[in-house]
Amino acid sequence: MGTVIFTFLFVLAVSIDSFGIGCVLGMQGVRIRLGGMLLIAMLSGVVFCISSYCGHFLLRFISPEAAERIGALALIMIGAYFLWQYFRKPNDAGGDEPWLHPERILNDPLAADVDRSGGIVGKEVWLLGAALSLDTVGAGVSGAFVGISPFLTAVLITISTCLMLFTGVTCGAKWNEKAASVSILPGVLLIIIGLIKLA
Template sequence: MGIGMFIFLFVTAVSVDSFGIGCVLGLKKVKLAFWGIVVIAFVSGMVFLLSSYFGHLLVHVVKPEMAEKAGAVALIGIGIYFLRQFFKKHTEDQQDPWLNPAKVLNDPVTADVDKSGGIQGKEVWLLGTALSLDTIGAGISGALIGLPVLMTAGLIASATFLMLSTGIIAGSKLTSRVESISILPGVLLIIIGLIKLS
C-alpha cells in the first residue's frame, strides 16, 4: 500500500467521528458557529502534533522495527477501545461531561451543557477535547510507524473541519439517527494496525 493511501486511511480513521457528531448536532438542531468548528479542528491537529512529539521521543529509545510494531499494536488497541466504547454506549449517561469528555462522543448533544441550543464558549473546547481523545494515542502510534507528522497534523485539522461542517449540514436534512458512523474509527484503526503488522 502506498504511503499516500495509508495516510488517507489514517486521517480518515482519526477524523471521521467528526462527521457523525456533526450529523447528530445538525439532526438535533444544536448550533455550532463557524469559529467553533475552526477551534475544534485546530485542537485536533495540535493534539496530534503534541502527542506525535512524545512518540518521536520513544523512537530514539526503541529499535525502528520494534517501534513500528509497537505503533501498529497500539493502533489496534485504540481501535478495540473505541469499538468497546461504541457498543457500551450510554452506560455513563449521568456523568458530568466536564469530568468525562468521552461521554460527548456517545451523545454529542451533552456538549451543550447549558442547554442553550448551541455549543459556545467553553463548550466548544469540551467538544474539541472529546474529538481529540483518539488523536492522542494515534499521534504517538503515528510517530512510531513513521508518518510525516506536520503534514498528517495539518490533514487531520483540515479533515476535522470538513467532516464536522459537512456533518452538521447533512444532519440538518436527515430524519433518522446517524450515530452508527461512530463505529468506523475503531474499525479503520484496527485495519491500519493489521496492515502495518503484516
C-alpha cells in the same frame, strides 16, 4: 502511492468521528459556528502533533522494527477501544458531568450543549474539542511509531476534522439517525491500518 493511501486512511480514521458527532448535533438542531469548528479542528491537530512528536522522541530508545510493531498493535488496541466505546450504552459513561468526563460526549454528543441553548458556544466549544482530541492522543504516539509524518498529518487532521464537522452538522438535519452509525468507522479503520502494518 502506498504512503499516500496509508496517510489518507489514518487521517480519515482519526477525523471521521467528527462527522458522526456533527450528524447527531445537526439532527437535534444544535448549531456550531464556523469559528467554533475551526477551533475544535485546530485543537485536534495540535494535540495530535504534540503526541506524535512525543512518539518520535520515544523512537530514540526503540529500534525501528520494534517501534513499528508496537505502533501497529497500539493502533489495533485503540481501534478496539473505539468500537467498545461505540457499542457501549450511553448511560454506562458515568455521571452527568461532561466537564469532568469529556469522553462521554463521544457517546452522547448532545451533552456538549451543557446549557441546552441549542448551540455549542463559549466553553462548550472547548469541551467538544477536548472530547474529539482524546482520540488523537494515542493515535499520535502510535502513528509516529509506524512512520506517520507529525506536522503534515496534523495539518490534514485539522482540515479534515473541520470539513467533517461542518458536513455532519449541515447534513444531519436531512438524514435519519442511522447516519450517526458512521462513528463505527474510526475503530474499524484503525484496526485495518494496524493489521496492514503487522503484515
